[in-house]
Amino acid sequence: MRSFGEVWRSTIFQKWVMAITGILLVLFLVGHLSGNLLIFLGPDAMNGYAVGLRELFHGAALWIVRLGLIVIFVLHVRAGIVLSQRNRKAKGVRNQKFEARSSTVASRSMIYTGLLLLFYVVYHLAHFTWGAAHSEFYHYTDALGRHDVYRMVIESFRQPTIVATYVLAMAVTGLHLNHAIASAFQTLGVSHPRYTPLIKTAGPAVSILLVLGFLSVPLAIAFGVVGG
Amino acid sequence: MNLRLHIWRQSGPTDTGMMKTYDLADVSEHMSFLEMLDVLNEQLSERGEEPVAFEHDCREGICGSCGMVINGRPHGPLPRTTACQLHMRTFKDGDEIYIEPWRARAFPVVRDLVVDRSSFDRIIQSGGFVSVNTGNAQDGNTLPISKKDADYAMDAAACIGCGACVAACPNSSAMLFTSAKIGHLGALPQGQAERYDRAENMVLTMDAEGFGACTNHYECEAACPKGISADFIARMNRDFVMAGLLNR
Numbered sequence: 001m002r003s004f005g006e007v008w009r010s011t012i013f014q015k016w017v018m019a020i021t022g023i024l025l026v027l028f029l030v031g032h033l034s035g036n037l038l039i040f041l042g043p044d045a046m047n048g049y050a051v052g053l054r055e056l057f058h059g060a061a062l063w064i065v066r067l068g069l070i071v072i073f074v075l076h077v078r079a080g081i082v083l084s085q086r087n088r089k090a091k092g093v094r095n096q097k098f099e100a101r102s103s104t105v106a107s108r109s110m111i112y113t114g115l116l117l118l119f120y121v122v123y124h125l126a127h128f129t130w131g132a133a134h135s136e137f138y139h140y141t142d143a144l145g146r147h148d149v150y151r152m153v154i155e156s157f158r159q160p161t162i163v164a165t166y167v168l169a170m171a172v173t174g175l176h177l178n179h180a181i182a183s184a185f186q187t188l189g190v191s192h193p194r195y196t197p198l199i200k201t202a203g204p205a206v207s208i209l210l211v212l213g214f215l216s217v218p219l220a221i222a223f224g225v226v227g228g
Numbered sequence: 229m230n231l232r233l234h235i236w237r238q239s240g241p242t243d244t245g246m247m248k249t250y251d252l253a254d255v256s257e258h259m260s261f262l263e264m265l266d267v268l269n270e271q272l273s274e275r276g277e278e279p280v281a282f283e284h285d286c287r288e289g290i291c292g293s294c295g296m297v298i299n300g301r302p303h304g305p306l307p308r309t310t311a312c313q314l315h316m317r318t319f320k321d322g323d324e325i326y327i328e329p330w331r332a333r334a335f336p337v338v339r340d341l342v343v344d345r346s347s348f349d350r351i352i353q354s355g356g357f358v359s360v361n362t363g364n365a366q367d368g369n370t371l372p373i374s375k376k377d378a379d380y381a382m383d384a385a386a387c388i389g390c391g392a393c394v395a396a397c398p399n400s401s402a403m404l405f406t407s408a409k410i411g412h413l414g415a416l417p418q419g420q421a422e423r424y425d426r427a428e429n430m431v432l433t434m435d436a437e438g439f440g441a442c443t444n445h446y447e448c449e450a451a452c453p454k455g456i457s458a459d460f461i462a463r464m465n466r467d468f469v470m471a472g473l474l475n476r
Contacts, residue, residue, distance in 0.1 A: 001475050002428050011401075011441035012431055012468045083441045087399035090440030092333040096234075096247060097300030097326045101396070103445035108398060110443060183444040189466030191459045 011086065014079045019184035021076035026181060026206075028069060033213045039226060043150035047142050050149045077118055084111040106179040113176040120169040127156070134162065154227035157218040166218050170211045177207035229255050229321035233268065235280055236328045238337050245337065247326075257317040261304065262287060262294060264316055265327075281340040289313040289453065292388030295395065296341045297328040302392035302451045310390065310453045330391050332400035334438045345391050347437040348405060354433035355426035356409045358418045371417050384412035386454040396451030399440030404448035406434045407464035408456050414467060424471035431468050 007013050038045045053062055131138030137155040140148035156162050182203030220226040231252045238245030252268050262284050269279035285293035289310040296311055298304035304314045335343040393404035410427050413419030442461055449458040
């Protein structure tokens, strides 16, 4: 028997941490996206949903989810950095020639797309959650005195630079998830000739659907489909 | 055919090493890649230069000794082919060929294209065996094994330990090798007694030797001259975590 410390530090356990937290983050994105799409139902749906989130279980639910997300996020980023440093050290001197056979741009750039997303998440929270970035759009209230999330989003995505940043961030997200989703299942040992081909197709497909979903909001606003 | 070869030359483990260029004329297309290097080495010896050191033994693709990165691919461009089974007809007149050693911190270069793969031996020593009490061998047919399981174990047992998986992996991970050994014994009834000890010990030895982690590029699977599937890595990932839960 090995101690928990030995198992925890092992490459495979850290990969499991990576995979499980990664899958949870993808599930969070699905929830996040379903909230975003309320923009198409108008201001009342969006602002009502925002208030609902904040008031669920007297505000406790939001903070439980937030704390969970913080723990998941930290574990995911930490495992990514620890493993990629270990991998870099393991290779040492590189061959002058390397011809890829099955790795992809997405798979080889996971640590870079991951770190870019880390910076983006901080900026994204500063923008829509803390009101620290683009604070001019943060302080609207609607007719019922609620925080006007709808108007904040509409006004924000009327700025071309914000739309461009968001589109770029979603491209990076898509690249990251393109490899991540199927990879997580392999790491967790979910592998069988019957359903592995399905997972390898579904992973990239889900990543594309998520990105298209997220992009629909800023693009609909930028082209005047939503918000007039 | 006439070739221009760029070969990694390194006089010893502490030498920094560098690529050197050699022109080789009149190479027969019927030669194997190693025979082509033999011809080069004869010419180098005649000129009073040090021949290029490379490992080789059976030259029929089953021992796992020969290993070199040829034009950025372990064992060269052909799938499921060791360097010794690669023939010069794969190349054409005027080609430039880059020949480099396996690259991994756990495979230090001994000289030129020869690397020290004893880290693989230490992984095997930590669990790549089954313990059987001495005494009369029992009748082979008392242990029923389905054809499917036997074939599956044989797929893993095809590993010749050449190290191409490590060389192909951008992280120099030894997971295809280690998982093939764990999967081979773990799939058979004889391997059940030590199944979880084996998974824990071999994985932790692999880590301690300084191999990287798998990021599921599947370069190893593509480079493996025996076509071993990365599904064995998934199986190992499963066994290792199960060991953490079940092993006493």
